[in-house]
Amino acid sequence: MxxxxxxxxxxxxxxxxxxxxxxxxxxxxxxxxxxxxxxxxxxxxxxxxxxxxxxxxxxxxxxxxxxxxxxxxxxxxxxxxxxxxxxxxxxxxxxxxxxxxxxxxxxxxxxxxxxxxxxxxxxxxxxxxxxxxxxxxxxxxxxxxxxxxxxxxxxxxxxxxxxxxxxxxxxxxxxxxxxxxxxxxxxxxxxxxxxxxxxxxxxxxxxxxxxxxxxxxxxxxxxxxxxxxxxxxxxxxxxxxxxxxxxxxxxxxxxxxxxxxxxxxxxxxxxxxxxxxSKGVLAINTAIRTWLTQVSMEERAEFVKGFCDLIEATGAKTLEDITNEKLQSAQAILKAYTHMGKDARANLKKTLDLFFKESRKSIRETILGEIDHLLPKKRPPKSISSEQE
Missing domain, CATH: 3.40.50 (Rossmann fold)
Known part of the structure; x- marks a missing residue:
């Protein structure tokens, strides 16, 4: 390789x-x-x-x-x-x-x-x-x-x-x-x-x-x-x-x-x-695309703002800042979430719930499709004419 x-x-x-x-x-x-x-x-x-x-x-x-x-x-x-x-x-x-x-x-x-x-x-x-x-x-x-x-x-x-x-x-x-x-x-x-x-x-x-x-x-x-x-x-x-x-x-x-x-x-x-x-990434891609079709541009903007407001509440500027202060970062995010406006919190939860719902659906359909592909297929019954032959 x-x-x-x-x-x-x-x-x-x-x-x-x-x-x-x-x-x-x-x-x-x-x-x-x-x-x-x-x-x-x-x-x-x-x-x-x-x-x-x-x-x-x-x-x-x-x-x-x-x-x-x-x-x-x-x-x-x-x-x-x-x-x-x-x-x-x-x-x-x-x-x-x-x-x-x-x-x-x-x-x-x-x-x-x-x-x-x-x-x-x-x-x-x-x-x-x-x-x-x-x-x-x-x-x-x-x-x-x-x-x-x-x-x-x-x-x-x-x-x-x-x-x-x-x-x-x-x-x-x-x-x-x-x-x-x-x-x-x-x-x-x-x-x-x-x-x-x-x-x-x-x-x-x-x-x-x-x-x-x-x-x-x-x-x-x-x-x-x-x-x-x-x-x-x-x-x-x-x-x-x-x-x-x-x-x-x-x-x-x-x-x-x-x-x-x-x-x-x-x-x-x-x-x-x-x-x-891979079938796995196709399932993820389907979930993301379906999710995006169900979320308007305005809702996407509100979700991104709400999500990033939580991250910004930690005071972090880099990923390293967050990983170095895991506990403090988690506490700051939780505190910011509880102080979010009712509408902003509802939009954040709704958008995330919809994403996870579509993800589970796509992954489940992929798994079921794989199982169906692996199962032995039933043969059609022989016709009378074929038996006579």
Missing amino acids: ANIYDYLAWRGDLGFSKDPLNEIDSLLFSTLAYGEFETILAPSIGEPSHPLTEVDQAYAKVMQEKYKEFDPLGFFGEVPKLLHQAATTKRFANVHLSGFEKQIDFDKSKQFVAMVVTLRKNLHFLAFRGTDTNLAGWKEDLQMSFMDEVPAQQQAADFANKAFESLEGEFYLGGHSKGGNLAVYAAVKASKEQQDRIIAIYNNDGPGFQSHIVESETYQRILGKIKTFVPRSSPVGLLLEHGGDYTVVASRQRSILQHDPFSWEVHGPRFVYEDGL
Whole structure:
């Protein structure tokens, strides 16, 4: 079961001039966007830029220590190792990074990080980070269920526009998780001339959009350039609408842990593909979609506000804050819930009850379908004519 590290050992000897960017390269750059490079890379796009070898030397030790004790999503701690191994290969050593932009605003529910990867002259990859440990990003994810544009999406469009104006040549865009959504959104908001300079957009297990965005002329114009990859049992990339086909990839993990990009299996320059999604994730997807059809946009907004008000009552800004003070956080949430207005509490309970109801229904139907499939089928009785034969 090879993964992205094995890919580096296999393909690291060939530069991008000899072997063009592929889907594994896209996942690698998308994953490197989780790195904390703000003390190394300036926010200016293009110049000054730094080769990957230089970034690796300045970065490795401090971030290895940072994630040693707290790594809630299970793969942040791998980023320094990935950076180092990539920097030691001929393929990635002279790739240049620039334009590292990071904006975290808890009050505005904005979590945005992106950077420019220059593969060679006039060829660039805009890498967008997915949701990290900042609670602003998690709130922003929930807001996607009812908002046409969340702050990070607007920032992604602005970032891409600056890159198109500052740099010559062609572009790839990509990201993992919410970063994949941001990459697609940035391409949707680009002008036609800018879209023509985009070679491909890689959405690695990132959620989709409201249906009217997918149906828009600008989205349809780039639809053929979007490459969406989802693991067999991860529900993240199935959320909302994509409007196009997706490729199912194999993972060495199970269930939601398949969201981890380091668990994705590779074979040469491609992922290992699966025939389809697991029945479990299809059941979850059905439950979520049914739930969303029964909850209006206004009710979704009220639910997200109520839910996030409870989290904000803890005073936490990151997942680490909550896990470090589990008891105090639980007490603060309970206290905030008891002090919520009657209508807000009723909406929160009603929406959650409806979600769990649809989840149980979908899972039950899936299990019953599996049982029915396994049971021996009764043979039809022989006809009189067949017995006479």
